[in-house]
Amino acid sequence: MWAGLLAGAAIGLKLLLWTLDHIEWGMQAPPALDIPPSVTQRYPWLGLAIVVGVLIWATQWYGSSDEKLAARAVIVIAGFAIGFIMHRSRLCFARAFREPFMTAEGDMTKAVILALAIGLPIAALLFEKKVIDPYLAIPPAFWIGSLVGGLIFGIGMVFAGGCASGSLWRMGEGHLKLWVVMFFFSWMGSTASAVFKKLKLTAIDETNVETYEMTNVGFQAYLPEMLNGWGWTLAIGGGLLLLWYALVRYNESTEKFTLL
Template identity: 35%
Template sequence: MSKLKGSFLPEGFFIRDWSVWTGGVLLALLALGVFVWHDMWGITAGFRNWGDWFFYGVGLYPERPEKVWLHPGSITNAGLLAGAVAAAFLSGRIRLRRSSWYGYVKSLTGGTLMGIGAALAAGCNVGGFYNATAMFSLGGYAMLPGLILGGYLGVRFLRWELYNIATRLRAQCPCKTEGKSDNAPEQVSSLGVLAGWCFVFFLAGLFLYYLFQGHAREAGLLLLGALIGITLQRSRLCFAQAFREPFINGDYAMVKVIAFSLVIYGLGAGLLKLALIQPESAGVQHPFWLGSFSGGVIFGFGMLQAGTCATGTLWRAGEGHVRVMLSMLAFAVFSSLGFFLVQKFEPAGFLGEAFFLPELMGWPLSFLFFLAVPLLWLALAAWNAKTGRMAVFGSPRDG
């Protein structure tokens, strides 16, 4: 099979990975695009819609869920997945990546915990933290420390697991996971390029179909979701790394990117609300403080077991990771079940209420408070990188 060096593609556009900083900036701009076009971007709502259909099908839910092809969250998730698949084909990164039985168990466990955490916090690392903080929803500010604590506990567990479980499993079955590393040199085949462009044309056709059917909102969400999927797959941007690497060896490169992306997103969203382009209450739905914090802890711990975040389950599944596909399924099922149980049994106000920050302190102080959050996160990560106090496996300076 012939190999391509980029002659059919813009130089470096798919062959070489994009800078993660490029990914962070584009993610913020595309999230703002979703906000302007429809409402706050999210991942969990789409997963929950898929899980709702499963439980409706088995007779547990009495009400028929919204159709998948008309549900905003499902459409953006599907667009993200399809965009990631197209980019993976065109970059030569798509292949079936299998794991051990223990890896599959960890993925299912991680996906389950992420679903439960998202139900408690009314959102995942995207909807409950990244979006919520940018929307000036006070719950997002409570989820961040929860995610940090969950990430720390997750790394501590991984260390215990390494010395107590992984070594024994390796001794019993000294086999290797099939497939090349994510960082292996790319070999793009002509067949892969053809498949990638088939996905691009399929997305374009679906976009036009929505338009011809009078569903302009859905067409725009599909396009924006696909662009987010391409951006994440090409830049390798992953929220899980921001809550994992600082506690592994002190590296906080991804923290810088996510924090910078959050600043762009939050300033843009705040200005859109101030200009009344979107309602001030848009995206303010997160329970402060117990629901957001406890959900963040559970979600952060689950991310470490699954090895990826909510967005990562989509774009990494698009590359062929079987483990991630299982995490995605567990996430969908348990986020749906978790939301169902929270709505049915939670005492009023137990997990907390949604608060809009400017209603509490006004817009000027809210902007200052918002900017302080990523700065404090960066300061904590930089202190940890320098001292290694919270780095479970040592800090970069030790090397």
């Protein structure tokens, strides 16, 4: 998938640059809203009120006798915290994949590499201790489905101006374009899933006797099982991250991979 995202980001950037050179409509930004200072001064208090409201909401659910509501209270707090962190860090995978090709800037790319480097051993521990069943999270789409899906998503996120994570916190900032993007992202995601199943592309092969699921676009690729352990899995994962980091640093110094 990551290879498809990289290729999609590069192709999407080239297509976006072509549209800037050949399409004139929509080039002028709409006028910004003129918000009175008396209103903007109240923004911190509005933010504080939202935080208090979320805490009260989660506390009421957590104290409920319904176990599902109690579990959802944790999800509410976790979702709020993740959204806050994503906004303050300006986390955006679209930027991480796009900027090295556009401006050679690799700060967000290195942040994503660091996040993956931290998350990889933690995920390995959770999978090893059987806290999480990996096959519940791995779609049967390796390698054709992952590559093609990553390619399409990479092109789309460049045109949209944000990935799923970046679009969410930009929606909170009031970017109307990202509200439209997220609507079609959700709608087309479910529609495409239904169409692909109807066409038998992602329908599970019921004749398969293996422990993993298979479809016409791939299978569930769980590297520790394919490589007989976590040793080679972590080594390959770490090696790819180091290679990616080296290429980003090289591009920052030479701009060899920029398309402008």
